[in-house]
Amino acid sequence: MKIDLLITNCAILPVPGSEPLIDPGFVAVDAARILRTGPMAECPAFDAGTVLDGQGQLAMPGLVNGHCHAPMTLFRGLADDLDLFTWLHGHIFPAEARQVTAEMVYWCAKLAAAEMLLSGTTTVADGYFLEDEVALACAETGLRCVAAQAVLDFPAPGAEDPEKNIEVAARFLERWQGRDPLVIPAVFAHSAYTCANATLRRAKELTRTFQAPFFIHAAETREEAGQIAEPRAATPIGHLQALGLLDRDTVCVHCVWADDRDLDCLAAHGAAVVTCPQSNAKLASGRAPLAAMLSRGLRLALGTDSAASNNSLDLFREMDFAAKLHKVNPCDPTAVPARSLLETATWRGAEALGLETGHGTLTPGAPADLILIDLRQPQLQPFHSPQLLVYGGAGGCVRTVIVNGKLVVRNRKLSTIDLGETCAQVRRLAGR
Amino acid sequence: MKIDLLITNCAILPVPGSEPLIDPGFVAVDAARILRTGPMAECPAFDAGTVLDGQGQLAMPGLVNGHCHAPMTLFRGLADDLDLFTWLHGHIFPAEARQVTAEMVYWCAKLAAAEMLLSGTTTVADGYFLEDEVALACAETGLRCVAAQAVLDFPAPGAEDPEKNIEVAARFLERWQGRDPLVIPAVFAHSAYTCANATLRRAKELTRTFQAPFFIHAAETREEAGQIAEPRAATPIGHLQALGLLDRDTVCVHCVWADDRDLDCLAAHGAAVVTCPQSNAKLASGRAPLAAMLSRGLRLALGTDSAASNNSLDLFREMDFAAKLHKVNPCDPTAVPARSLLETATWRGAEALGLETGHGTLTPGAPADLILIDLRQPQLQPFHSPQLLVYGGAGGCVRTVIVNGKLVVRNRKLSTIDLGETCAQVRRLAGR
Numbered sequence: 001m002k003i004d005l006l007i008t009n010c011a012i013l014p015v016p017g018s019e020p021l022i023d024p025g026f027v028a029v030d031a032a033r034i035l036r037t038g039p040m041a042e043c044p045a046f047d048a049g050t051v052l053d054g055q056g057q058l059a060m061p062g063l064v065n066g067h068c069h070a071p072m073t074l075f076r077g078l079a080d081d082l083d084l085f086t087w088l089h090g091h092i093f094p095a096e097a098r099q100v101t102a103e104m105v106y107w108c109a110k111l112a113a114a115e116m117l118l119s120g121t122t123t124v125a126d127g128y129f130l131e132d133e134v135a136l137a138c139a140e141t142g143l144r145c146v147a148a149q150a151v152l153d154f155p156a157p158g159a160e161d162p163e164k165n166i167e168v169a170a171r172f173l174e175r176w177q178g179r180d181p182l183v184i185p186a187v188f189a190h191s192a193y194t195c196a197n198a199t200l201r202r203a204k205e206l207t208r209t210f211q212a213p214f215f216i217h218a219a220e221t222r223e224e225a226g227q228i229a230e231p232r233a234a235t236p237i238g239h240l241q242a243l244g245l246l247d248r249d250t251v252c253v254h255c256v257w258a259d260d261r262d263l264d265c266l267a268a269h270g271a272a273v274v275t276c277p278q279s280n281a282k283l284a285s286g287r288a289p290l291a292a293m294l295s296r297g298l299r300l301a302l303g304t305d306s307a308a309s310n311n312s313l314d315l316f317r318e319m320d321f322a323a324k325l326h327k328v329n330p331c332d333p334t335a336v337p338a339r340s341l342l343e344t345a346t347w348r349g350a351e352a353l354g355l356e357t358g359h360g361t362l363t364p365g366a367p368a369d370l371i372l373i374d375l376r377q378p379q380l381q382p383f384h385s386p387q388l389l390v391y392g393g394a395g396g397c398v399r400t401v402i403v404n405g406k407l408v409v410r411n412r413k414l415s416t417i418d419l420g421e422t423c424a425q426v427r428r429l430a431g432r
Numbered sequence: 433m434k435i436d437l438l439i440t441n442c443a444i445l446p447v448p449g450s451e452p453l454i455d456p457g458f459v460a461v462d463a464a465r466i467l468r469t470g471p472m473a474e475c476p477a478f479d480a481g482t483v484l485d486g487q488g489q490l491a492m493p494g495l496v497n498g499h500c501h502a503p504m505t506l507f508r509g510l511a512d513d514l515d516l517f518t519w520l521h522g523h524i525f526p527a528e529a530r531q532v533t534a535e536m537v538y539w540c541a542k543l544a545a546a547e548m549l550l551s552g553t554t555t556v557a558d559g560y561f562l563e564d565e566v567a568l569a570c571a572e573t574g575l576r577c578v579a580a581q582a583v584l585d586f587p588a589p590g591a592e593d594p595e596k597n598i599e600v601a602a603r604f605l606e607r608w609q610g611r612d613p614l615v616i617p618a619v620f621a622h623s624a625y626t627c628a629n630a631t632l633r634r635a636k637e638l639t640r641t642f643q644a645p646f647f648i649h650a651a652e653t654r655e656e657a658g659q660i661a662e663p664r665a666a667t668p669i670g671h672l673q674a675l676g677l678l679d680r681d682t683v684c685v686h687c688v689w690a691d692d693r694d695l696d697c698l699a700a701h702g703a704a705v706v707t708c709p710q711s712n713a714k715l716a717s718g719r720a721p722l723a724a725m726l727s728r729g730l731r732l733a734l735g736t737d738s739a740a741s742n743n744s745l746d747l748f749r750e751m752d753f754a755a756k757l758h759k760v761n762p763c764d765p766t767a768v769p770a771r772s773l774l775e776t777a778t779w780r781g782a783e784a785l786g787l788e789t790g791h792g793t794l795t796p797g798a799p800a801d802l803i804l805i806d807l808r809q810p811q812l813q814p815f816h817s818p819q820l821l822v823y824g825g826a827g828g829c830v831r832t833v834i835v836n837g838k839l840v841v842r843n844r845k846l847s848t849i850d851l852g853e854t855c856a857q858v859r860r861l862a863g864r
Binding site for chain 2: 327382
């Protein structure tokens, strides 16, 4: 049987969170989909276009980053150890006003895409201005992208007249729907404190028309509830509900200051949440109620947020941080087990973003988005359990990355773009 | 002028925590010491035995890991997501009773040494049973080691008769003092809950005789105060003080449950502290009062603890976790700045361990323990400030490691040992 790609002799974690491993096993890929996985002893005599020897490696689904502002790699390390308000208004917004251009968005998103692929992420949900350039950069680099055009009520790059922000978003959706298998267009209403109620409603209406995902930052800081101009409820989540914005196509990012009633409300409407523990910690915004979200079965993804507030886009690091943070506070070593992070960073995260069933697993028919991890690294020796991927793994252990059936990273080298040129372009832009 | 080693064209961070960088610069090494650093424009015409082109790289002091039990790599990922008591008594102690032999200690310490060197650590303070094997393994791998023989009041590998534990430690100090430039022998009294007061006093007396460092786990868990058989004070730190154990050669590991009076007491005696935030978080032991320790100017090092409770020995990861954890709880984004972690993981940590002045810097006369970090990695682009080493750096960014003037890692390959053989030996031991 002719197939596109066969990986042999590797350990396989087909569905993160479920054990045991298949070891040694094979992964057969055809027409950009997982065809089959199984033990080597049962491997059919495939006629494969490409064969990779997976000896000493672990095949698992690529990671799903639920929240990023890819172009903000330009501002990585520009301002650290500040609170969200000072950081945003004193540093990031002024830098954006000076520096955000289509060229900047394109090159800096490309750097982010490279960093994510090289650390094992195969899908990202991104939101920024001039998001066409992010979509282009991700598609060229080979990273799958839910690309969300930002909407907010002040002049922004690409939408200088805020009156036209919904129109700009509509044109974006039109341009990208069905255009590239790697790009799913969406809308990112920045927040309830930067968008009037009417804007939020119109943005949500637009995504309903296009059946596109709707993202919004919500309940990130304790102060946010007081920053909403015309609040319809006591909490930001309550406000979104009152405006009719919560449904299964809405993704609320952060939800640090979501109380039990807010979580019940999100669960009742089937709205999804993205938690970004490192960004929330570094900006001292707070700690999201992750254990409570998991116990409610909320639709949940894990995100890095931007390189300006993290400052890494490595989801392995994010999993590790999340697992440990939620054990030490409150003190409970059984809280948020490593297994639940592996799930959240793969198939649960994909589900939360509204991606097709199977995405984030290596089950037959799933999109062929997978990574090979070098188990011979000293930090992964001995390998008693996949939980070690959380507590000992790192982006640097990823050797090979396949997205949509295509070999994008091989032996830690990107095959799609010239990384040196991308870095040089970003350094040039940063030097301005 | 003839010298051993010259690194050219690199950025240089001679004293972490102090800016600015020298860029581009040179580092001259001779007779296992830093001879000089400076801008390339001022580089003398050295006749160097080895010349390394440091283009695109950052030279900085190697990291100092203040606390490890190197051989416990064997138990990495064996038991996760448990509290300290269950983890220790239900899993680790039984596994140690079955598996700790001289052979196990040697190979598993070698794996740890390899992991630490490959992630930029050039000095470790270790404590375990049969510590001779740790010292041997580190020296062979090229890692500088403060090797502390464990003392505790129950039968242990190499000290089956607890009556003889002090004698065993004395022989260890005799064997290793002055023997190898990479090994500084010491004693590790396990804790006040596993050592009788008389044992603690005798162990400390022994180290006074030998002018050797004295380590002890102290105030790790909230329960510890109640587990001391004959307490002399209300807190573990108070207990150690009452027994006369606190002085400048005593290093207290953890101090999670140290109150203000305990911190004042440690400061007054000049005793040092090692904080291990990831291990304390993963075991849900708690969060040490790091900001209060820093504001008191306590002698302080950063440690990974063992691979069984972390599960990584990468100090870059530890710095990042520490900086973020102490910002989110309590919410203060200015708490524990990245800069203070860079200091603690280098020269402050070296000072806390009683190493010579200059250790952990690249100042003239300092031991030539240094690393080169690849700044061309996407995760370190753009490089606005050395703080990015904390928030974006990772062990995998380290390309070259020099310890005591010797090239130990070059282009991510260990030149001292056969890593494949070490991993195979550890896998064999883990499979038993």
